[in-house]
Amino acid sequence: MGRLFKKAAPAVLMSLVVLAGLYLSLQVYLSGQSLAAFCLVGLLGLAVYVYTSTKAYNYRYLFPGLIAVLLFVILPIAINFSIGFTNYSSKHLLSFERSTQYFLDQTYTVEGGSLAFTLHPDGAAYRIRLEAEDGKVFVTPALALQNKAVEVEALLPTPADAPLAEAADTRTLIQNLKALKLVTVKLPDGLSVSAAGLREFAPVRKQYLKQPDGSLLDQESGDVLRPDMEQGFYKNQAGEEMQPGFTTVIGFDHYVRIFSDRALSEPLVQIFIWTVLFAGLTVVFAFSVGVVLAVLMSWEALAGRAIYRVLLFIPYAVPGFISILVFKGLFNENSGEINLVLGQLFGLTPNWFTDPFLAKTMLLIVNTWLGFPYMMLLCMGLIKAIPSDLYEASAIAGAGPLTNFFKITLPLIAKPMTPLLISAFAFNFNNFVIVALLTGGRPDFLGTKIPAGTTDVLVSYTYRIAFEDSGQDFGLASALSTVIFLMVVLLSLVNMRISKTTANEQG
Amino acid sequence: MAVVLDKSHRWRVAAAHVGLICFIALTLAPFLMLLSISLRPGNFATGELIPTVISLDHWKLALGISYQGADGQLIEPDFPVLGWLWNSVKVAGLSALIALLLSTTCAYAFARMKFAFKPQLMTSLLLLQMFPSVLVLVGIYAIFDRIGTYVPGLGINSHGGLILAYTGGIALHIWTIKGYFETIPTEIEEAAKVDGASPFQAFRYVLLPMSLPILMVVFILAFINGINEYPIASILVQSQDQLTLAVGSKQFLYPQHYRWGDFAAAAILSGLPITVVFLMAQRWMISGLTAGGVKG
Numbered sequence: 001m002g003r004l005f006k007k008a009a010p011a012v013l014m015s016l017v018v019l020a021g022l023y024l025s026l027q028v029y030l031s032g033q034s035l036a037a038f039c040l041v042g043l044l045g046l047a048v049y050v051y052t053s054t055k056a057y058n059y060r061y062l063f064p065g066l067i068a069v070l071l072f073v074i075l076p077i078a079i080n081f082s083i084g085f086t087n088y089s090s091k092h093l094l095s096f097e098r099s100t101q102y103f104l105d106q107t108y109t110v111e112g113g114s115l116a117f118t119l120h121p122d123g124a125a126y127r128i129r130l131e132a133e134d135g136k137v138f139v140t141p142a143l144a145l146q147n148k149a150v151e152v153e154a155l156l157p158t159p160a161d162a163p164l165a166e167a168a169d170t171r172t173l174i175q176n177l178k179a180l181k182l183v184t185v186k187l188p189d190g191l192s193v194s195a196a197g198l199r200e201f202a203p204v205r206k207q208y209l210k211q212p213d214g215s216l217l218d219q220e221s222g223d224v225l226r227p228d229m230e231q232g233f234y235k236n237q238a239g240e241e242m243q244p245g246f247t248t249v250i251g252f253d254h255y256v257r258i259f260s261d262r263a264l265s266e267p268l269v270q271i272f273i274w275t276v277l278f279a280g281l282t283v284v285f286a287f288s289v290g291v292v293l294a295v296l297m298s299w300e301a302l303a304g305r306a307i308y309r310v311l312l313f314i315p316y317a318v319p320g321f322i323s324i325l326v327f328k329g330l331f332n333e334n335s336g337e338i339n340l341v342l343g344q345l346f347g348l349t350p351n352w353f354t355d356p357f358l359a360k361t362m363l364l365i366v367n368t369w370l371g372f373p374y375m376m377l378l379c380m381g382l383i384k385a386i387p388s389d390l391y392e393a394s395a396i397a398g399a400g401p402l403t404n405f406f407k408i409t410l411p412l413i414a415k416p417m418t419p420l421l422i423s424a425f426a427f428n429f430n431n432f433v434i435v436a437l438l439t440g441g442r443p444d445f446l447g448t449k450i451p452a453g454t455t456d457v458l459v460s461y462t463y464r465i466a467f468e469d470s471g472q473d474f475g476l477a478s479a480l481s482t483v484i485f486l487m488v489v490l491l492s493l494v495n496m497r498i499s500k501t502t503a504n505e506q507g
Numbered sequence: 508m509a510v511v512l513d514k515s516h517r518w519r520v521a522a523a524h525v526g527l528i529c530f531i532a533l534t535l536a537p538f539l540m541l542l543s544i545s546l547r548p549g550n551f552a553t554g555e556l557i558p559t560v561i562s563l564d565h566w567k568l569a570l571g572i573s574y575q576g577a578d579g580q581l582i583e584p585d586f587p588v589l590g591w592l593w594n595s596v597k598v599a600g601l602s603a604l605i606a607l608l609l610s611t612t613c614a615y616a617f618a619r620m621k622f623a624f625k626p627q628l629m630t631s632l633l634l635l636q637m638f639p640s641v642l643v644l645v646g647i648y649a650i651f652d653r654i655g656t657y658v659p660g661l662g663i664n665s666h667g668g669l670i671l672a673y674t675g676g677i678a679l680h681i682w683t684i685k686g687y688f689e690t691i692p693t694e695i696e697e698a699a700k701v702d703g704a705s706p707f708q709a710f711r712y713v714l715l716p717m718s719l720p721i722l723m724v725v726f727i728l729a730f731i732n733g734i735n736e737y738p739i740a741s742i743l744v745q746s747q748d749q750l751t752l753a754v755g756s757k758q759f760l761y762p763q764h765y766r767w768g769d770f771a772a773a774a775i776l777s778g779l780p781i782t783v784v785f786l787m788a789q790r791w792m793i794s795g796l797t798a799g800g801v802k803g
Contacts, residue, residue: 027657036653057706058620065613065677072675073635076646083645296527301520310786311531317785318538319735321753322778326537328760329544329767337540369534401519430639433737437757459641466645467742474645481642492637 018048043067077485084479085249090472092232092245099246100216100227103234106207107194108220114202115193118167119176126176128185129164130154130193130201138187139164145179153186173198254479267445267452268461275457278363279428283421285368290375295409297376298383316373324437327366356454359439363455367434371424378420382413419499426491430484435460458484545771565772587748588773591755592780598666598740598751599733602673606729607722610677614684615710619693629682636678641738647672648742664745672739676732680725687721688714727788734781752777 021044029037050056050063086092094102115130115138125142132138138154173180180195184204187193196202208216208225216225216234225234225242232248233241257264293312297305315323330338331352342348352362390408399407435441441453441460450473452461462484466477548562567574568584575581616622617629640647648663651672655662662668695717696709704712715722737753744750756777759770 024657031656033653058616058622061612061616061620061710062622065609065681068609068674068677069632069635071650072647072672073638076643076650077635077638079646079649080643083649293527293530296523299523301516302523308527308531311535313786313789314538314782315534317782317789318778319731319753319781321735321737321756322774323537325756325760325770326541326774329770330537330540332765332767335765335767337544426637430641432639432641433735436737436741459639463641463644463738478645481645484642485638488637488639488642489634492634 014048014051018044021047080478081482083474084254084482085251086247086475087232087245087250087253088247088474088478089476091243092247092475094244094246096227096229096246096248099234099244100210102244103208103216103225103242104206104210107204108207109196110203110205113191114196114200116199117195117201119173119180120164120167121172122165126168127164128154128180128183128201129167130185130187138185140185143183145176145183147179147182149182149184151184151186151192153188155188170198250475254476255483257476258480258483263449267448267450270445270454271452271456271458271461274360274455275429278360278367278457279425279431281364282367282371282428282431283424285364286371286375286424287379287417287421289368289372290377291379291410291413293372293376294379294383295405297380312376313373315369316377320370320433321437323370324366324434327362327369328438331362353439354443356443359443359455363434363438366438367428367431370434371428375424378417379413382416383409386412419495422491422495422498426488426495429457429491430459430488431457432459432463436463541771541775544768545775547768549768565768566776568769569772569776586755586758586769586773588752588755588777590748591750591752592777594666594750595734595752595777598669598673599730602670602733603726603729605670605674606677606680607726609674610680610725611684611715611718611722613677613681614688615714617681618685618688619696619710620706632678633682636676640676644738644742647739651743663743664749666744666749669740669743669751672743673729673733673736680729683725683728684718684721687718691717724788727784731781731785731788 021040025037025040025044028040047063050059113133115132117128117130120127120129122142125144127142128140130138130140137157139157140152140154143150143152168176177195177198184192184194185201191203192205193201193203205219207218207220209219211217211224214227217223218225218236223236225236227233227246228235228241229248230250231241231245232250233245235241258268259265296302297309297312299305302308330336333339333349333351333353336352339349339352342350350358352358386409391404394404394408435455435457439453439455441456441464443455444451444453450465453464456464458480462477462480465480466472466474543558545565546561546563547558548560548564564574564582568582568586569588571584571587571589573581573583617625651661651663651668654668655665659665660667661671691714696704696713699709699713700706734751735753736751740751740754744754747755756770756773759766759773
C-alpha cells in the first residue's frame with residue numbers, strides 16, 4: 001500500500017497541478033487576457049515536459065528557480081521597459097477599451113415621466129412595482145437584488161399573475177437602495193428607468209452613443225467626443241480633455257523629455273551629480289574609517305580586540321531601517337537630541353532638514369555610520385593575508401606605523417578591494433532606503449514642475465515620480481529607470497572586467 | 508610579530524585604546540539615547556538626556572497594552588508593533604525557506620550537471636541580480652495587481668504576494684551554494700550512485716547533509732534581507748495590520764504626528780531580537796560569503 005502510494009503520488013500531484021494551472025489559464029483567458037493565458041498554458045506544458053521526460057532530467061532541478069527569476073525579476077524589467085514607452089499614469093490608468101466602456105456606461109436622468117415604485121418581498125427575492133403618472137402599473141419578475149448591475153423587463157400585470165405581497169417598509173428600502181440603483185428596468189414602451197430615490201424610478205438614457213467612426217455622441221448636449229490616440233484622451237468639440245484618459249503608446253517622448261525638457265533635465269542633472277557624489281563620498285568615508293579600524297583590530301599588541309570587534313560591528317547588525325529612523329529622530333531640528341547637545345555645548349542648532357547642504361552632510365554621516373563595519377570586515381580579511389615578514393623587514397629598516405600603513409598595508413589591499421569598492425559604490429548609487437527614510441529627498445528644489453529634492457538620488461526621485469507625487473507618472477518613471485538601468489549595467493560591466501583582471505593576476 | 512618594543516610603543520597602545528573607546532562611545536551613543544528616550548515620559552525631547560522620571564508608558568504601548576494618560580484618558584495602542592514584527596518574521600522566514608529550496612536545487616544543477624548554455628545562464632542570472640528592485644517597482648506592482656485579480660491571496664496587500672516577490676532574488680544564493688558544492692569532492696556521490704542511488708537520492712541523502720552549514724548561512728542571509736527589505740514592501744502592502752516592520756515603523760515619525768518616545772520603545776523591542784540573531788550569525792556569514800565569493 002505504502003509503495004503503491006509512493007509510486008502514484010507524483011502522478012496525482014502532477015495532475016492536480018496541471019488541473020489547477022488549466023483552471024487558472026481559463027480564468028485568465030475568459031477575462032480577455034488571451035496572451036497571458038497562452039503564456040501560462042505554454043509554461044504549464046513546459047513544466048509537464050520537464051518533469052516527465054527523462055531527456056530533460058537535468059532541468060528538473062533548474063526549473064522552479066528559473067521560473068521564479070523569470071516571473072519576478074525578468075518580467076518586471078520587461079514590463080517596466082515597455083511602460084516607459086506609454087503615457088501610463090494616474091490620468092491614463094485605463095486601457096482604451098475600458099475608458100470607452102466607462103463613457104458608454106454613463107447615464108443621465110431624463111426630466112419628467114418618473115414612476116412611483118414599491119418593493120414587494122417574494123421569498124428571499126423582491127419584485128418591483130412601478131406606477132406611472134397616468135396610473136399604468138408595471139411589475140418585474142422576482143429579483144435577487146445582489147450588488148450587480150442587472151436589466152429586467154417590467155410587464156403589465158396579468159390576471160394569472162400571483163398577487164404581490166405587502167410592500168416592504170422604508171428600512172428594507174434603505175438597506176437595498178444600493179442594489180436597487182444598479183437595476184435597470186425596461187418598460188414595454190422601450191423606455192429604461194432606474195431608481196432615482198427612495199420612492200421613484202426615473203427614465204434614464206445612455207449619455208453617450210458610439211458612432212460608426214469611433215466617436216461618441218453625447219445624447220444630452222449633442223457634443224461629440226473623439227479619441228485622441230496620441231495624447232490618450234477623449235476630447236470634446238471644444239478640445240477639452242475628458243477624464244478618464246486611456247493608456248496609449250507615445251514612443252520615445254519620455255526619453256526626449258528627460259534629455260531636452262529643461263524643467264525636467266535641470267533638476268535631473270543636479271540629482272545625478274549628487275547621486276555620484278553621495279555614493280563616492282560614502283565609499284571614501286566608510287572605507288577610510290573601516291581600514292583604520294581594521295588595522296587596529298589586526299594589531300596583536302592591542303588587548304580585548306574581540307570585544308571591540310563585536311561593539312564596532314553593532315551598527316551593521318541593527319536593521320538598517322531602525323537605525324535610519326533613530327537618526328531621523330536624533331537629528332530633528334526642534335526636539336532632537338543632537339541639537340540639544342550641540343545647543344548646550346556650542347549654542348548651535350543647525351537646520352538639518354531644511355538646509356540643503358546640512359541635509360546632505362547628515363545623509364553622509366548616517367551612511368558612513370551604517371557602512372564602516374562592513375568595510376572594516378573586508379579589510380580585516382585582506383590584512384590577515386598580508387605576510388608578516390613584510391612588517392618585520394620594515395621594522396628592521398626603522399619604519400614607523402604610518403610608513404607601514406601607507407607603504408605596505410594600503411597598496412597591498414588596494415587591488416583586491418577595488419571591485420568590492422565599486423560594488424559598494426553601485427549599491428549606494430541606488431541606495432533608496434536611506435534617502436526615503438531619512439529625508440524623503442527633501443528639501444525640494446524651488447520652482448520645478450515635478451517636485452525634485454536636493455537630497456534625492458536618482459532612484460528615490462524615480463520612486464517619487466511614480467508613487468508619491470500627485471501625478472503618479474508611471475510612464476516617465478519607467479523611462480527614467482531604464483536610463484538608470486543602463487548606467488548600472490555599465491558600472492557592473494566595468495566591475496566584472498576589473499574583478500576578472502585582479503582574479504587573473506592573483507592566479 | 509618579533510618587533511622590538513620601546514616606550515613609544517606602550518604609548519601607542521594606550522592611545523589606541525582611548526581612541527577606540529571614544530569612537531565606540533560615539534557610534535553607540537544613538538542606541539543609549541534611544542533607551543533613555545523610551546523611558547522618558549512624553550513624546551517630545553525636552554530637557555534631560557538621562558531621565559529623572561522613569562515612565563513605562565511607551566513600553567506599554569509598544570507591547571500593545573493600553574494605559575491611563577495624565578489627563579485621565581485611556582490611551583490605546585494604535586500601532587500593532589508586535590503584529591508588524593510577526594508579519595516581518597513570517598514573510599522573511601517563508602520567503603527565505605522558498606528561496607533556499609529553489610536556489611539549492613538550481614545550485615546542484617549548476618555544480619554537478621551538464622546542460623546547454625550553462626555558463627551564459629549563470630552570468631546572466633548574476634547580471635540580472637545587480638538591478639536594484641527599486642527600479643522595477645512599477646513592473647512589480649503591475650504584475651501583482653494582475654495576479655491579485657485571479658488569486659487574491661497572492662495579489663496586492665497580501666503577504667503571499669510579498670513572499671513570492673522576494674523569491675525572485677535567488678541568483679546570489681545560487682552562486683554561494685554552488686561555490687560550496689564545488690568544494691565537496693564528487694567521489695562520495697559517485698560511490699553512492701555505484702551503489703544504486705538515483706541522482707536525486709545522491710543529492711538528497713549525500714550532498715545535502717554535508718552542506719548544512721552553507722544552507723544555514725543562505726537561509727540567514729535571505730531572512731535578514733527579507734526583514735530589511737523596504738521598497739517592495741512599501742508598495743505591495745497597504746493596510747495597517749498587514750504592514751511589515753520596515754514599512755510600519757516609519758509611521759511613528761510623521762512631522763504632523765511625531766511620536767518619538769513611542770518609536771524608541773518600539774524600535775528597541777523589535778530591533779533587539781533581529782540584532783541578536785545577526786550578531787550570532789555573523790561568524791558563519793563571513794565565512795559563507797568568502798566561500799561563495801572566492802570560488803567561481
